Amino acid sequence: MNCFEIKDLHLYYGAFHALKNVSLDIAAKNITAFIGPSGCGKSTFLKTLNRMNDLVEGCVIKGSVQLDGEDIYGGIDLSRLRRRVGMVFQKPNPFPMSVYDNIAFGPRTHGVRKRYELDAIVEGALKDAAIWDEVKDRLKSPALGLSGGQQQRLCIARALAVAPEVLLLDEPTSALDPISTGKIEELLLALRDKYSIIIVTHNMQQAARISDTTVFFLLGEIIEYGETETLFARPANKRTEAYITGRFG
Amino acid sequence: MKRKRKSSEIILAALTWTAAAATIGILLYLVVFILIKGIPYLTPSLFSFTYTSDNVSLTPALVSTVVITALSLVIAVPLGIFAAIYLCEYARRGNRAVALIRMTCETLAGIPSIIFGLFGLLFFVGALGWGFSVLSGACTLAVMILPLVMRTAEEAILAVPDIWREGAFGLGAGRLRTVFRIVLPAAAPGILAGIILAVGRIVGETAALLYTAGTVAQIPTTPMQSARTLSVHMYALSSEGLHSDQGYATAVVLLVVVILINALSAGIARRCGAKK
Numbered sequence: 001m002n003c004f005e006i007k008d009l010h011l012y013y014g015a016f017h018a019l020k021n022v023s024l025d026i027a028a029k030n031i032t033a034f035i036g037p038s039g040c041g042k043s044t045f046l047k048t049l050n051r052m053n054d055l056v057e058g059c060v061i062k063g064s065v066q067l068d069g070e071d072i073y074g075g076i077d078l079s080r081l082r083r084r085v086g087m088v089f090q091k092p093n094p095f096p097m098s099v100y101d102n103i104a105f106g107p108r109t110h111g112v113r114k115r116y117e118l119d120a121i122v123e124g125a126l127k128d129a130a131i132w133d134e135v136k137d138r139l140k141s142p143a144l145g146l147s148g149g150q151q152q153r154l155c156i157a158r159a160l161a162v163a164p165e166v167l168l169l170d171e172p173t174s175a176l177d178p179i180s181t182g183k184i185e186e187l188l189l190a191l192r193d194k195y196s197i198i199i200v201t202h203n204m205q206q207a208a209r210i211s212d213t214t215v216f217f218l219l220g221e222i223i224e225y226g227e228t229e230t231l232f233a234r235p236a237n238k239r240t241e242a243y244i245t246g247r248f249g
Numbered sequence: 250m251k252r253k254r255k256s257s258e259i260i261l262a263a264l265t266w267t268a269a270a271a272t273i274g275i276l277l278y279l280v281v282f283i284l285i286k287g288i289p290y291l292t293p294s295l296f297s298f299t300y301t302s303d304n305v306s307l308t309p310a311l312v313s314t315v316v317i318t319a320l321s322l323v324i325a326v327p328l329g330i331f332a333a334i335y336l337c338e339y340a341r342r343g344n345r346a347v348a349l350i351r352m353t354c355e356t357l358a359g360i361p362s363i364i365f366g367l368f369g370l371l372f373f374v375g376a377l378g379w380g381f382s383v384l385s386g387a388c389t390l391a392v393m394i395l396p397l398v399m400r401t402a403e404e405a406i407l408a409v410p411d412i413w414r415e416g417a418f419g420l421g422a423g424r425l426r427t428v429f430r431i432v433l434p435a436a437a438p439g440i441l442a443g444i445i446l447a448v449g450r451i452v453g454e455t456a457a458l459l460y461t462a463g464t465v466a467q468i469p470t471t472p473m474q475s476a477r478t479l480s481v482h483m484y485a486l487s488s489e490g491l492h493s494d495q496g497y498a499t500a501v502v503l504l505v506v507v508i509l510i511n512a513l514s515a516g517i518a519r520r521c522g523a524k525k
Contacts, residue, residue, distance in 0.1 A: 006254070050419065052419065055415075057341060057342060078421075079421040080421070081421075083420075083421040086419065086420070087419035089415060089416065089419070093412035093413055093415065093416045094414070095416065095417070096435050097434075105417070106420040106422075109420055109421055158420065159419070162421065177322075186439070
């Protein structure tokens with residue numbers, strides 16, 4: 001089962017050809033890691049999957065991206081797409097409101113109004129993100145008062161609260177300390193059975209530790225992809241080998 | 250070499266000290282002067298409910314100030330905030346219209362208030378036939394403070410980090426919901442500080458009002474009546490020359506009002522800073 005099927009994708013930022021002829025199938029209920037040096041297009045590619053690149057002016061996309069067989073660049077409802085494909089950003093970005101309101105923001109956007117329903121969603125999402133025990137006594141206090149690692153797990157909970165099928169994570173641990181990073185990795189492994197997870201990471205050990213499939217990007221192209229263990233143990237391409245052994249990047 | 254540097258340091262230190270002392274000194278002199286001249290004439294009759302040419306009461310002017318300020322804000326604040334939202338959130342970058350609006354706005358902010366008064370006289374008082382009235386005055390002041398409200402709102406909105414907008418979009422929220430639930434609440438303290446600055450300008454304004462709201466010293470019962478604000482009241486008392494002492498007393502009241510407004514503004518700015 002694939003969640004995403006991408007064919008012949010090209011992306012331009014004005015005159016800059018940022019993604020070149022990308023074709024890829026992404027498996028559902030799996031962790032897929034995108035690795036590659038800075039500026040290789042991995043984050044750009046991640047953002048085409050929930051159309052966050054729409055916000056960038058001068059961005060032109062050609063090719064097809066299908067989510068469960070539906071072209072997301074066709075006549076799809078953007079709000080529904082982003083509900084199905086949630087996103088967690090590089091820097092923890094809780095809204096300047098209470099923990100509860102942060103989690104409830106998504107469901108409220110999609111029309112959930114009843115208090116008891118919201119209560120249940122908030123509790124469920126916080127439990128799924130393994131942060132319930134830390135915040136259950138301060139649901140009403142500002143989310144910005146939490147530590148960086150807690151904020152990032154809160155953002156994961158916020159994304160989970162709208163019951164997405166896919167979770168996109170754009171270098172979610174690059175701003176965090178090793179202990180918080182460890183907690184997020186554990187969390188992602190626990191979520192793997194319920195969600196399709198796609199993570200961009202700079203950290204090759206992280207990709208090796210948690211992902212099932214790894215995709216290596218270089219200069220806007222996919223150089224190699226496959227099962228994580230195989231890719232790290234026996235890379236087929238010289239450039240992949242050079243990158244994962246730390247010879248550039 | 251060393252000695253030369255030392256003497257230049259002393260000169261520079263002396264200059265900065267002189268500048269600081271002069272600034273504080275002038276302000277202190279001004280405040281003390283007004284207080285000494287005004288406080289003895291803060292009599293109960295100056296605060297009686299109706300104005301007569303004997304008591305030259307400032308109460309009607311105080312009421313008119315509140316009314317004209319409120320009316321100006323009701324007109325200018327929504328316009329300014331919505332224009333700022335358009336410029337920051339909806340307009341595409343590099344849009345010609347945006348550049349034009351910004352330039353217009355900056356030009357408006359630099360125009361002396363008497364010009365706004367003249368415009369109000371020709372347009373609201375004359376062309377629209379509203380006469381010297383609270384409405385003409387409030388509309389003129391609204392035009393005058395619009396650039397200030399818009400620029401401060403724009404700055405406050407631009408200061409809201411993009412990661413919050415991305416977060417909201419990422420959850421499927423549309424632009425409207427993002428603006429009203431995330432951006433505006435976060436920008437509210439900055440917008441409010443701008444509004445309070447605008448109130449300060451209105452309270453201190455005379456030139457633009459003389460031509461538009463007139464100088465009738467009674468409490469207006471409809472927006473079509475003429476009225477005078479505290480500043481205009483003070484100007485009238487001083488220029489007529491018969492009640493200069495009461496003019497100083499009015500200045501004391503005006504000073505207190507302005508200080509209160511500034512304190513409020515500083516308080517909000519502090520709260521805003523503490524939150525971040």
